[in-house]
Amino acid sequence: MANFRPIQVTTDMAIEARDIVRGDAHEEVPGVRVDHKQDQQVEITRVEIFTDEGAHLMGKPQGHYVTLDVPHFRDRDASLRQELTRVLTDQIKDLIPKTVDNTVLVVGLGNWNATPDALGPRVVERILVTRHLSDIVPDDIKERMRPVAAVAPGVLGTTGIETLDMIKGIVDETHPDLVIAVDALAARSLDRLLGSVQIADTGIHPGSGVGNRRQGLSQESLGVPVLAIGVCTVVQAMSIAEEAVHILAQQLADDVKFYKILEELGESNQKGLMQEVLAERLGGLMVTPKEIDLLINDMADVLAESLNRALQPHLDRSEWA
Structure with missing residues (x-):
């Protein structure tokens, strides 16, 4: 039987943590289940951490982590972006409430002024915000439209306020049924750089992948379920x-x-x-592609389109595009 040791390196990706802990062993990490599936050009890997031992070894909370790998995303192929959008939309739909009566708060984490960390704010700019429209739109649209709010709270270094404190205040005042947090992630593998999207039902810990862990956004800290969506935008030089x-x-x-x-x-x-x-x-050096501006915008388009489709399944795209 393999002798597994807790992960000693930093990565935001559950699948990478699993591979590091597993090493050359020919058996699965205790308390962890992994499933692979190929959907045309997108590889889907589901990692479930279901015991305290698995969480300890992986360095991540118990829950479900879905990774969508599209290694050729950096080629900027329009058909691949459409394929990723379709698959990501389906994955998000599976994890959010089915009824459109539930209010969703989309939180774009990150720093507007640092391009590799600007994914969250750029996604928020593209989200169809509808929470304030209930008294304005016609009844036939209102009954098909989910209330969605969005915010990009910035980072502690520019606001002086912890992200959790800001989002907690918004949640307490607006009472959403679900928070969706979008953030940039740090990876260990070059293949995952702007080529992997991770969805987790465990919430998110801003800055953890680059050794700057902030207070986490989770159901425990906010009082409502938190779905985290992240994209690898930096990789460690090491x-x-x-x-x-x-x-x-x-x-x-x-x-x-x-x-x-x-x-x-x-x-x-x-x-x-x-x-x-x-x-x-x-040890502390992080690397990002030279064409990061274009790639961040491409990925922000994909994530926002997927979220808009998943959150507003009963609206025709012409009604919100």
């Missing part, structure tokens, strides 16, 4: 170095003695060596 060395060791082990030694160490020991040598220089 992870890039580790991945590069691992690839070199695999490809050059037969020709270069140094890489043969690294290959014999195994992937986990390679990463340990890299941490020891480079952690001080690269």
Whole structure:
């Protein structure tokens, strides 16, 4: 039986945490279930953490985490964006109340002034906000329209107010039935950079992926269910170095003695060596694509379109576009 150890690295992605904890073991992490499915160009991975032991090993709360992987999103293919929008819409619909009477508050977390962290605010700009329209729209639209509010609270460094305090105040005054929090995430793998979307029913902890954990938005802290939607916009430089060395060791082990030694160490020991040598220089460095402005806008369009479709299933797109 494998000897699993709690995760020692930082990542916002549940699937990455599972892979790190599992390592080379041929059995699943205790208290964790994983299911894979392919929907045309989108790979869907569901991770369920269902015991305290699983939560401890994974470093994440018990609950369900759905990852949609589209590694070629950075190619800016319009058909792929449409495919991701369709799949994401279906996933969100499965996790929100079916009746349109329920009020939803969409919260765009992040910093408007830092592009890799601006996903949440840019999604909020595109959300169809309807909570204030109930006394204005015709009855035939009103009965099909879900009340939706949206807010981008900013970050502690620019507001001086903890995000939780601000959202808690709004929730207490407006009484939504569900909060949907949208945020940028940090990943360990380059393949997930602007290529993975994670949906979680456990809430969200702003800044946790970059070592700047703020107070979490969850059902426990807000008093209402919280659905978290995040996209990987930054990756740790240390992870890039580790991945590069691992690839070199695999490809050059037969020709270069140094890489043969690294290959014999195994992937986990390679990463340990890299941490020891480079952690001080690269430990806090985060990397994002040079075309991040375009990609953030593309992903904000996808997330907002998916949320609008899922939250307003009985409205024709022509009524809110």
